[in-house]
Amino acid sequence: MQVEARPQEETDINVQISRIALYLLLTILAFAILFPFYWMVATSLKTNPEAFYYPPDFIPPEPTLEHYHEIMTRGDINVPRWGWNSLVIAVATTAVTLFVTSLAAYGFARLDFPFKNVIFIVVVFTLMIPSQIYMIPNYLLVRDLGWLDTYHAVIWPAAPNVFGLFLLRQFFSTFPRELEEAAIVDGASRLRIYWQILIPVNRNALIALGIFVFLHSWNDLFWPLIVLSRVENRTLPVGLAVLAGAYGAGDSFSEPALIMAASSMSSIPVLIVYVIFQRRITQSFMLTGMGGR
Amino acid sequence: MIGRLGRSLLPERHSASGTWRSWKWYLGNYIFILPFMILFCIFILRPILASFQMSFFRWEIFGPKPFIGFENYEELLTDDLWWVALRNTVYFAFLTSALLTTIPIFIAIALNMPFRGRNVFRTLFFFPYVLSASVVGLVMRWLLGQQFGIVNHLLGSAGIGPIPFIADSDLVIPSLSVITLWWAFGFPMLIYLAGLSNIPQDIYEAARIDGARGWQMTRYITIPLLRPIILFVAVTQLISHFQVFAQPYVITNGGPAQDSFTVIFYMFRAAWTYFRMGFGTAMAVSLAVIIMAFTLLQFRFGGRRLEY
Numbered sequence: 358m359q360v361e362a363r364p365q366e367e368t369d370i371n372v373q374i375s376r377i378a379l380y381l382l383l384t385i386l387a388f389a390i391l392f393p394f395y396w397m398v399a400t401s402l403k404t405n406p407e408a409f410y411y412p413p414d415f416i417p418p419e420p421t422l423e424h425y426h427e428i429m430t431r432g433d434i435n436v437p438r439w440g441w442n443s444l445v446i447a448v449a450t451t452a453v454t455l456f457v458t459s460l461a462a463y464g465f466a467r468l469d470f471p472f473k474n475v476i477f478i479v480v481v482f483t484l485m486i487p488s489q490i491y492m493i494p495n496y497l498l499v500r501d502l503g504w505l506d507t508y509h510a511v512i513w514p515a516a517p518n519v520f521g522l523f524l525l526r527q528f529f530s531t532f533p534r535e536l537e538e539a540a541i542v543d544g545a546s547r548l549r550i551y552w553q554i555l556i557p558v559n560r561n562a563l564i565a566l567g568i569f570v571f572l573h574s575w576n577d578l579f580w581p582l583i584v585l586s587r588v589e590n591r592t593l594p595v596g597l598a599v600l601a602g603a604y605g606a607g608d609s610f611s612e613p614a615l616i617m618a619a620s621s622m623s624s625i626p627v628l629i630v631y632v633i634f635q636r637r638i639t640q641s642f643m644l645t646g647m648g649g650r
Numbered sequence: 651m652i653g654r655l656g657r658s659l660l661p662e663r664h665s666a667s668g669t670w671r672s673w674k675w676y677l678g679n680y681i682f683i684l685p686f687m688i689l690f691c692i693f694i695l696r697p698i699l700a701s702f703q704m705s706f707f708r709w710e711i712f713g714p715k716p717f718i719g720f721e722n723y724e725e726l727l728t729d730d731l732w733w734v735a736l737r738n739t740v741y742f743a744f745l746t747s748a749l750l751t752t753i754p755i756f757i758a759i760a761l762n763m764p765f766r767g768r769n770v771f772r773t774l775f776f777f778p779y780v781l782s783a784s785v786v787g788l789v790m791r792w793l794l795g796q797q798f799g800i801v802n803h804l805l806g807s808a809g810i811g812p813i814p815f816i817a818d819s820d821l822v823i824p825s826l827s828v829i830t831l832w833w834a835f836g837f838p839m840l841i842y843l844a845g846l847s848n849i850p851q852d853i854y855e856a857a858r859i860d861g862a863r864g865w866q867m868t869r870y871i872t873i874p875l876l877r878p879i880i881l882f883v884a885v886t887q888l889i890s891h892f893q894v895f896a897q898p899y900v901i902t903n904g905g906p907a908q909d910s911f912t913v914i915f916y917m918f919r920a921a922w923t924y925f926r927m928g929f930g931t932a933m934a935v936s937l938a939v940i941i942m943a944f945t946l947l948q949f950r951f952g953g954r955r956l957e958y
Contacts, residue, residue: 375864379760383771386757389832390774396800397789409798457685464682471676476687483694485945487893489914490934493927494697494704517689547678576782578896579914583922594896597784601791601900608817608902609795616788624785631780635773638780642837643844 394624401425401618408613424618434615436622438589439596446511446581446592447574453516454570455563462525463551467537477526484519489579496583510584511592515574521566524645528562529555561640568634568641575627593623701931709928722932732933734908735916738823739937742894742912746827747887751880754835758842759868772843776836786833787900791816794825816902819909826897826910838883845879846872885947892941913937 400408402420428436464470465477495514504510532555540550556563578594585591591599600616610616631638705722709715726732757775761768778786793801794815802812815825849872857871873880895914902910904919913933921930 376765379763379765383760387771387774390778393789393793393832396793400792411803413798413800413803457689461683461686464679468679468682469676470679476683479695480687480690483690483698485942486698487889487934487938487941489893489895489917490701490931490938491694491697492917493921493931493934494700495693496921497927498692498697513689514693517686517694519690519694522686547682551682572780576780578783578899579918582899583918594782594784597782597788598896598900601784601788602903605791605903607795607797608791608814609798610788610792613792613798617792620785620788624781627780628777631777632773635776639772639776639840642776642779643840646837646841646844 397617397624398621400614401621403614405612405614408617424615425622427615428619428622433588434596434600434619435589436593436596436619439591439593440623440626442508442585442590443575443592443594446508447571449508449512450515450574451567451571453512454518454521455567457516458518458521458566459525459556459563460551462522462529463547463555465522466526466529467532467550467555468547480519481523484523492580492583499584505584506587506590511574511581514580515570515577518566518570520645521570524566525559525562528559532558562644564637565641565644568638569645572638597623701934704928705932705935707928709926709931711925711927715928718928722929723936725929726932726936731908731911731916732913735911735913738910739892739894739912739914742823742827743888743891745824746830746891746894747884749827749831750835750838750887750891751884753831754838754883755842755873755876755880757835758839758846759872761839762843762846772839775839778833779836781833783833783896784900786829787897790829790832791901794829817906819906822902822906822910826894826901829901830891830894830897838887841879841883842876845876849875885944889941889944892937892944 399415399417401424402417402422403414404421404423407414407418428434465473491514499505499510499514502509537550537554540554545553575592576594577592578598581592582595582598585595588596597619600619604610604612604616706717706719707715708718708721761772761775793799796802796812796814796817799812799815801815805811805813814821816822853871853875854867857867862870893914894912895918898904898910898912898915899918904911904915914937917930917933917937920926920933
């Protein structure tokens with residue numbers, strides 16, 4: 358793995374061969390990643406009959422945007438509306454989660470109160486329990502609150518993010534005690550230490566957690582599928598999943614070009630955001646994936 | 651337990667604990683955790699306890715909800731569909747986790763080498779992970795169809811197939827696993843890259859002086875040093891794939907027949923198609939017990955720090 362690190366070995370024929378093999382392998386892999394996207398977009402630009410042509414056209418013979426137009430005007434495949442719902446829910450979930458979680462992480466990391474450790478152990482213990490066990494009782498609660506088919510039903514249950522609490526508490530704990538004491542000597546209150554010291558200092562950890570929470574909320578299927586039933590209230594994943602059922606035909610679709618247009622329309626904004634923020638996003642997943650280690 | 655902040659801030663109040671002033675101080679501290687704890691109690695703690703309780707009742711949306719003891723669990727034991735779903739779930743979880751634990755190691759090792767353009771590859775390889783399961787499912791279903799799928803067309807021009815990837819009883823679970831590999835391998839890849847960047851280069855220098863080359867370095871240095879991370883990935887992947895729902899829901903709708911029914915898919919059906927909430931919670935509790943067994947494994951292995 359460090360063959361290239363040594364200039365004098367560059368001329369070695371084996372090194373050249375292994376480098377070519379490496380590029381070849383990675384290129385094949387890149388093709389395997391990219392081709393499904395290409396095919397999604399290509400299919401979306403065909404008409405439905407063209408999508409079934411045999412042999413298939415790898416390039417749409419007469420590209421048409423008719424399905425994109427159809428999506429914009431039809432009520433039952435309202436991708437823009439679903440995208441808006443997803444955005445509102447993901448932004449609100451991220452904001453609420455970061456706020457309540459960082460506040461509690463400050464409490465558990467830097468403050469004292471009776472039963473602190475017992476409470477923290479109970480909270481962290483629930484990380485071991487898979488979230489599906491909450492679903493049925495939470496559904497009944499949300500129904501009784503009259504929250505079905507509202508944003509509240511999706512946002513509030515996601516706000517107490519135990520993993521996020523655990524992660525932020527680790528970061529907040531590493532802040533040097535001396536600096537905090539200096540602030541206290543200067544007369545800073547608990548709230549000011551939290552808001553003007555710990556939050557800015559741990560900016561990167563908060564951004565990482567924020568990206569993590571946002572993407573999970575944006576992509577979540579199970580819970581929004583249960584609590585959002587009306588067409589205009591669906592999020593993108595729910596809307597698309599329901600399409601899979603409605604337009605499914607065997608192991609394929611009855612209107613593939615339409616379905617692929619809906620898929621393209623919902624993933625192209627994600628692609629653009631990803632390309633712009635890719636470094637931040639991958640860093641976020643490196644950090645959260647390792648549990649902040 | 652009095653922590654350091656309490657001591658440094660309030661030495662005199664600490665000594666006077668139990669007085670009104672120190673209680674006021676503690677109450678102020680509680681306020682910081684209060685919003686989280688309220689939401690935690692409502693949306694996490696309460697439903698965990700409620701699920702256990704409901705699993706002992708015949709709890710359907712309408713009508714009486716009598717206590718029935720272990721009847722829901724007894725029904726599971728004799729329910730063929732439950733065993734099919736559990737078998738499919740275990741098969742899918744182990745196969746998918748095996749793929750997602752091993753293959754990304756080698757991709758990460760390749761992408762850890764210094765060469766031009768490796769960041770482009772990293773960016774590209776992680777991208778599918780940020781897509782929703784629904785998009786991945788729709789696209790893959792269109793690609794893998796037996797009659798109109800482009801993959802079968804390409805295989806056909808090589809003289810293979812057509813292969814009913816997602817319409818065949820024996821192939822459906824492996825197909826869903828490979829789709830999941832395509833979708834999610836970027837995440838373990840990043841974790842391995844983080845692990846690789848922590849391995850000091852002088853270990854490789856020393857090995858090179860001792861005559862180690864290419865594959866030997868990978869086999870005898872890199873992989874043993876990554877071992878704790880590999881275990882971490884294996885267990886976390888296993889836990890998450892036991893909870894599989896989106897892939898069968900979007901791609902196969904549990905089919906063909908019931909060959910891609912999974913536990914959570916079945917729970918979804920029981921609770922939201924047939925409104926058998928009590929029976930559904932019994933399934934959720936059973937799966938939770940299985941998953942917790944694996945989580946204990948993670949605590950066993952995950953507690954270890956990395957040492958070089």
